[in-house]
Amino acid sequence: xxxxxxxxxKKRDGGELSDTEIRWFVEQSLLGTIxxxxxxxxxxxxxxxxxxxxxxxxxxxxxxxxxxxxHWRQLGLPCVDKHSTGGVGDKLSLLLVPIVAACGALVPMIxxxxxxxxxxxxxxxxxxxxxxxxxxxxELGHLLRSVGGFVIGQSEDVAPADRLFYRLxxxxxxxxxxxxxxxxxxxxxxxxxxxxxxxxxxxxxxxFLPTRELADELAEMLRAVANHVGLPLRIVFSRMDxxxxxxxxxxxxxAEAEQALRDYGSAxxxxxxxxxxxxxxxxxVVDHAASLEDALFQVRSIWQSGAAWERxxxxxxxxxxxxxxxxxxYARILPTPVLAQREGYVTAIEARTVGLSALLLGAGRRTQxxxxxxxxxxxxxxxxxxxxLPDEPLAELYSSNPSAIPEAQELLxxxxxxxxxxxxxxxxxxxxR
Amino acid sequence: xxxxxxxxxKKRDGGELSDTEIRWFVEQSLLGTIxxxxxxxxxxxxxxxxxxxxxxxxxxxxxxxxxxxxHWRQLGLPCVDKHSTGGVGDKLSLLLVPIVAACGALVPMIxxxxxxxxxxxxxxxxxxxxxxxxxxxxELGHLLRSVGGFVIGQSEDVAPADRLFYRLxxxxxxxxxxxxxxxxxxxxxxxxxxxxxxxxxxxxxxxFLPTRELADELAEMLRAVANHVGLPLRIVFSRMDxxxxxxxxxxxxxAEAEQALRDYGSAxxxxxxxxxxxxxxxxxVVDHAASLEDALFQVRSIWQSGAAWERxxxxxxxxxxxxxxxxxxYARILPTPVLAQREGYVTAIEARTVGLSALLLGAGRRTQxxxxxxxxxxxxxxxxxxxxLPDEPLAELYSSNPSAIPEAQELLxxxxxxxxxxxxxxxxxxxxR
Numbered sequence: 001x002x003x004x005x006x007x008x009x010k011k012r013d014g015g016e017l018s019d020t021e022i023r024w025f026v027e028q029s030l031l032g033t034i035x036x037x038x039x040x041x042x043x044x045x046x047x048x049x050x051x052x053x054x055x056x057x058x059x060x061x062x063x064x065x066x067x068x069x070x071h072w073r074q075l076g077l078p079c080v081d082k083h084s085t086g087g088v089g090d091k092l093s094l095l096l097v098p099i100v101a102a103c104g105a106l107v108p109m110i111x112x113x114x115x116x117x118x119x120x121x122x123x124x125x126x127x128x129x130x131x132x133x134x135x136x137x138x139e140l141g142h143l144l145r146s147v148g149g150f151v152i153g154q155s156e157d158v159a160p161a162d163r164l165f166y167r168l169x170x171x172x173x174x175x176x177x178x179x180x181x182x183x184x185x186x187x188x189x190x191x192x193x194x195x196x197x198x199x200x201x202x203x204x205x206x207x208f209l210p211t212r213e214l215a216d217e218l219a220e221m222l223r224a225v226a227n228h229v230g231l232p233l234r235i236v237f238s239r240m241d242x243x244x245x246x247x248x249x250x251x252x253x254x255a256e257a258e259q260a261l262r263d264y265g266s267a268x269x270x271x272x273x274x275x276x277x278x279x280x281x282x283x284x285v286v287d288h289a290a291s292l293e294d295a296l297f298q299v300r301s302i303w304q305s306g307a308a309w310e311r312x313x314x315x316x317x318x319x320x321x322x323x324x325x326x327x328x329x330y331a332r333i334l335p336t337p338v339l340a341q342r343e344g345y346v347t348a349i350e351a352r353t354v355g356l357s358a359l360l361l362g363a364g365r366r367t368q369x370x371x372x373x374x375x376x377x378x379x380x381x382x383x384x385x386x387x388x389l390p391d392e393p394l395a396e397l398y399s400s401n402p403s404a405i406p407e408a409q410e411l412l413x414x415x416x417x418x419x420x421x422x423x424x425x426x427x428x429x430x431x432x433r
Numbered sequence: 434x435x436x437x438x439x440x441x442x443k444k445r446d447g448g449e450l451s452d453t454e455i456r457w458f459v460e461q462s463l464l465g466t467i468x469x470x471x472x473x474x475x476x477x478x479x480x481x482x483x484x485x486x487x488x489x490x491x492x493x494x495x496x497x498x499x500x501x502x503x504h505w506r507q508l509g510l511p512c513v514d515k516h517s518t519g520g521v522g523d524k525l526s527l528l529l530v531p532i533v534a535a536c537g538a539l540v541p542m543i544x545x546x547x548x549x550x551x552x553x554x555x556x557x558x559x560x561x562x563x564x565x566x567x568x569x570x571x572e573l574g575h576l577l578r579s580v581g582g583f584v585i586g587q588s589e590d591v592a593p594a595d596r597l598f599y600r601l602x603x604x605x606x607x608x609x610x611x612x613x614x615x616x617x618x619x620x621x622x623x624x625x626x627x628x629x630x631x632x633x634x635x636x637x638x639x640x641f642l643p644t645r646e647l648a649d650e651l652a653e654m655l656r657a658v659a660n661h662v663g664l665p666l667r668i669v670f671s672r673m674d675x676x677x678x679x680x681x682x683x684x685x686x687x688a689e690a691e692q693a694l695r696d697y698g699s700a701x702x703x704x705x706x707x708x709x710x711x712x713x714x715x716x717x718v719v720d721h722a723a724s725l726e727d728a729l730f731q732v733r734s735i736w737q738s739g740a741a742w743e744r745x746x747x748x749x750x751x752x753x754x755x756x757x758x759x760x761x762x763y764a765r766i767l768p769t770p771v772l773a774q775r776e777g778y779v780t781a782i783e784a785r786t787v788g789l790s791a792l793l794l795g796a797g798r799r800t801q802x803x804x805x806x807x808x809x810x811x812x813x814x815x816x817x818x819x820x821x822l823p824d825e826p827l828a829e830l831y832s833s834n835p836s837a838i839p840e841a842q843e844l845l846x847x848x849x850x851x852x853x854x855x856x857x858x859x860x861x862x863x864x865x866r
Contacts (some may be wrong), residue, residue, distance in 0.1 A: 004606075005603070005605065005606040008477070008606030009606035009609075012477060012480055012481055012606055012607070036468070036470040036473075037469040037470055037472065037473035037601050037604065040473040040474040041476065041605035041606065043479040044474040044478050044481075045477050045481065048445055048481045049481065050483065169436055170472065171468065172438065172470055172471055172472055172473075173438040173439070173442035174441075174445070176442075252488035275692065323799075
């Protein structure tokens with residue numbers, strides 16, 4: 001017979017829990033026979049002592065099996081998804097789903113919400129009026145067959161053990177654990193019944209992993225568990241020091257994604273570069289392309305042809321979104337400019353600070369119980385390398401709450417760094433494995 | 434503003450919490466604004482990372498201040514208590530309270546209950562029919578003035594934060610922490626408003642601290658915190674490999690204590706030796722004796738004169754106990770002997786196994802929610818050094834539950850070790866600091 005206290009003692013003292021012990025712990029946690037206090041003690045012990053690859057794999061599978069499992073590979077098309085560790089201005093999912101779906105793969109994306117200084121794809125997608133991200137299971141297969149993809153939130157039925165554990169991690173200071181992060185990501189992705197997954201691991205102050213060492217540690221753990229469960233995985237390391245693109249905040253990011261899909265040439269260079277590479281890797285990981293060149297060619301063709309843009313709107317309509325109404329509604333929100341106070345070149349924009357400024361405007365959540373303002377956000381007018389003159393606008397702020405503007409303005413000023421020369425260019429994509 | 438998650442993160446990463454942070458955490462825990470999950474995460478982090486002396490002192494004081502505080506030193510007599518880390522057959526409190534009270538000090542003992550293989554003084558004391566261990570605060574001062582002491586259980590009002598934390602420690606595998614143990618012991622003792630405290634730290638397999646190293650670690654932490662809060666402290670290290678005396682189990686230990694007080698010469702030698710020393714240290718720590726010799730002389734005089742035995746009965750009556758009725762009632766419980774299976778000398782009696790055998794008989798609690806059988810217990814007939822012949826009784830078992838006897842019998846057989854020669858004598862008292 002397994003005893004929770006004995007199991008916790010074992011982990012506390014640095015021992016390795018067996019697959020059976022971990023599965024039992026997860027099952028009993030969901031049943032409530034193991035209390036939240038006991039789960040929290042486990043999370044803290046796992047955080048301090050670490051989880052082995054074997055333990056992480058067992059936790060991943062136990063969490064995957066705690067709720068529904070989909071069977072979308074039965075549809076006969078390659079099934080692929082992308083997951084990012086989270087950043088500022090990262091609207092790439094909103095481009096990737098239509099691009100990759102238009103290339104002929106299925107993209108059943110179950111995504112997350114904003115937390116802290118980073119945004120969440122579900123909140124962005126929901127800023128489109130009428131758009132539903134909580135859909136009954138029965139509609140999901142229909143969406144995949146008709147438009148090749150969807151972007152929805154995590155329902156009560158998807159990996160409920162992960163949701164329980166995550167809620168406790170959030171309040172017990174146990175978010176930062178490579179093992180727990182890996183199990184949380186992969187358990188939900190495994191529910192999607194994928195042929196392959198692309199991970200976008202963000203490195204830099206704007207993400208959750210400030211150093212390359214931590215990013216490598218996470219990548220190795222993801223790789224080990226993916227191998228263990230037989231999930232093909234490609235890992236892209238990308239910089240997250242500067243916000244991606246110009247828009248930060250829910251509706252503004254959706255609008256930027258739509259514009260980029262409509263007009264390839266108008267896409268912000270960083271958004272275009274990373275989107276193309278991630279889309280290509282998504283095709284590659286499910287053998288839907290013969291080579292990187294072939295994959296990039298497919299992606300660019302679909303994008304430049306307008307097919308991806310059409311698919312974007314097909315996805316919006318399929319999930320109930322009303323595009324024109326949204327454009328009109330948000331056009332009424334007036335910007336407040338942030339002006340440059342000196343002449344020179346923008347040398348850096350601290351992504352984390354931009355994210356916190358957007359959070360102040362209402363674009364994010366301090367805790368998971370907050371609601372977001374879909375109209376809150378920031379449009380950057382200057383990015384690193386751009387020259388500025390005094391009183392030239394650096395950015396525009398949007399919010400439904402005018403009283404939030406001054407502090408957000410102040411913070412955004414602090415996010416900008418200036419110099420007398422443009423900064424040396426830095427690569428956006430650090431490595432692909 | 435303090436944020437629970439930040440505080441937990443700090444402790445998780447091995448940082449030291451400030452006095453303010455610890456007091457706030459304890460206060461909010463009791464208010465419920467910090468959840469049990471957050472407390473459990475703290476306890477696990479404290480267990481793995483350890484608590485510094487400063488942190489332990491802050492935790493002790495915050496727990497002390499979480500409920501009522503008594504002011505018994507106002508009564509004008511030295512106020513002293515003893516605390517033991519727990520053992521098997523340790524009925525010494527039942528001798529110490531009357532002896533030390535009869536010597537002229539006050540002994541306001543708030544004691545604990547049986548848990549696992551170790552007994553609890555409150556359960557023992559309650560085996561006397563009619564005796565109440567939950568007394569209103571208003572009666573306690575009267576008891577001290579009239580009989581110089583009492584033995585009661587921890588009420589809801591005494592260090593409630595300790596009770597909350599202890600309940601969570603018990604289920605989260607976080608009992609074994611020097612810092613948490615120290616804070617739990619001293620917070621309750623500080624509520625008693627003592628002039629001095631004697632700690633009996635048990636070393637050996639029958640206690641909670643199997644090695645001398647752990648015992649030393651606890652002693653150093655107790656000393657540091659006692660110094661910090663200005664509590665005079667004497668620490669006695671005593672062996673707990675063999676049960677103390679012959680009786681193990683609630684009523685049987687009370688009866689043995691009463692008999693020992695009535696007739697000094699009949700007291701089991703180990704019970705007498707340790708009781709005398711602990712009583713003497715209690716007098717010394719509150720300056721109620723000029724020297725150890727003087728203290729021992731006072732203790733022996735009071736004991737041999739019968740004054741301590743009279744005080745025992747005064748205490749029993751004052752708390753509502755009916756002695757004669759109890760003696761008669763328990764006389765009806767029939768013993769089951771455990772017979773020797775070979776000839777030789779008893780070389781050891783594993784205290785932990787005896788404690789577990791008594792637990793099976795009903796004398797203890799597997800969890801804090803179990804109830805105890807006051808009539809359950811073991812009377813040892815042979816102790817280390819005694820010679821035995823085949824079929825001679827080693828011990829007698831008592832229980833209100835006859836079905837528990839066979840397994841307890843089996844276990845008790847296993848507790849005994851035999852040899853062809855008596856074992857070398859080992860000191861009972863290892864050190865006094």
